[in-house]
Amino acid sequence: MMPQKKFMLPTLITTADGSHSLYVKDLDEHYHSIHGAIQEAQHVFIKTGIQHLVSQNYTTINILEIGFGTGLNTLLSYLEAEKLNVKLNYTSLEAFPLSAEIINQLNYVELISQIEKTSELNLKEMFQSIHKSEWENKIELSKNFNVLKIKNTLQEIKFTSTFDLIFFDAFGPRVQPEMWTEENFTKIFDSTNQNGCLVTYCAKGEVKRTLKKVGFILETLPGPPRKREMVRGTKQF
Numbered sequence: 001m002m003p004q005k006k007f008m009l010p011t012l013i014t015t016a017d018g019s020h021s022l023y024v025k026d027l028d029e030h031y032h033s034i035h036g037a038i039q040e041a042q043h044v045f046i047k048t049g050i051q052h053l054v055s056q057n058y059t060t061i062n063i064l065e066i067g068f069g070t071g072l073n074t075l076l077s078y079l080e081a082e083k084l085n086v087k088l089n090y091t092s093l094e095a096f097p098l099s100a101e102i103i104n105q106l107n108y109v110e111l112i113s114q115i116e117k118t119s120e121l122n123l124k125e126m127f128q129s130i131h132k133s134e135w136e137n138k139i140e141l142s143k144n145f146n147v148l149k150i151k152n153t154l155q156e157i158k159f160t161s162t163f164d165l166i167f168f169d170a171f172g173p174r175v176q177p178e179m180w181t182e183e184n185f186t187k188i189f190d191s192t193n194q195n196g197c198l199v200t201y202c203a204k205g206e207v208k209r210t211l212k213k214v215g216f217i218l219e220t221l222p223g224p225p226r227k228r229e230m231v232r233g234t235k236q237f
C-alpha cells in the first residue's frame, strides 16, 4: 500500500548557483542543496558516482536512483553518458511524481546547456523525453542511455534486477527517517553488484552506521559547495 503523501505543492526556489530547486513546506525540506542544485548533483552523483566507476573501467553502468524528483540527476547522467561514451541503464524510483506545471518552470536545460556548451534545443527535447517516458517502461533515449521510471515506494518495491551504482537521493533523515532504515538499505545492498557503489549527499553518523551495518564499505568524501562531507559505500565481499 502506498503511504500517505505527507508533502504537497512544492514551491520553486533559486539556489546559490542560479539553478532552481523545490521547497516542500510541509516537510521544511528542499529537493536539492540550497547552495547549488546543479553543483550538488554534479559533485555527488556524476563525479563521485559515474566518473568513479568509469575510472575503474566500467563501460556499462546500471544505475538505480532513489527519488526521481525533478529529473535533474537523470538529465546530467544522460549528458555524462554522451560525454564519456559509456552505456547507462538508468532506473529511477519515484513515489510522488511532480506535475508537468512544475517541471516546465525549471531552468535546468537553459543553465546546463550554457555550462556544457551544448545545444539548448537538443537538451530540452531530452528533458521532455525523460519526463514524458511512460512509467514502468524502459525507453531507449540514445545509443548510450535508456531510462526506466518506476512509480512505487522504496518500502514496497521488490527489485527484479541488480545495479552497479545507486543514487540515494531521498529527502533527509530528519524529515523522512523511514527512507534511511536498515531494512531499505539491506534491500538495496542485496540488489547491488559486486564492486558497485551507493552515493548519497548525507553524511550523518546514524546513516553511516546503518550503511556499514548492512555491508557497505564506507568512504566519507568532501561534499559539494558549503557541505563538508558526503558518503560513498562500496559492496565488496
Ligand SMILES: C[S@@+](CC[C@H](N)C(=O)[O-])C[C@H]1O[C@@H](n2cnc3c(N)ncnc32)[C@H](O)[C@@H]1O
Residues within 6 Å of the ligand: 030, 031, 032, 066, 067, 068, 069, 070, 071, 072, 073, 074, 093, 094, 095, 096, 097, 152, 153, 154, 155, 169, 170, 171
Ligand atoms: C530529494 S528529492 C529527489 C531529487 C531528485 N533526485 C532530483 O534530481 O530532482 C526526494 C524524492 O523522493 C521522493 N520520495 C518520497 N518518498 C518516497 C518513497 N517512499 N519512495 C520513493 N520515493 C520517494 C520524493 O517525492 C522526491 O521526489
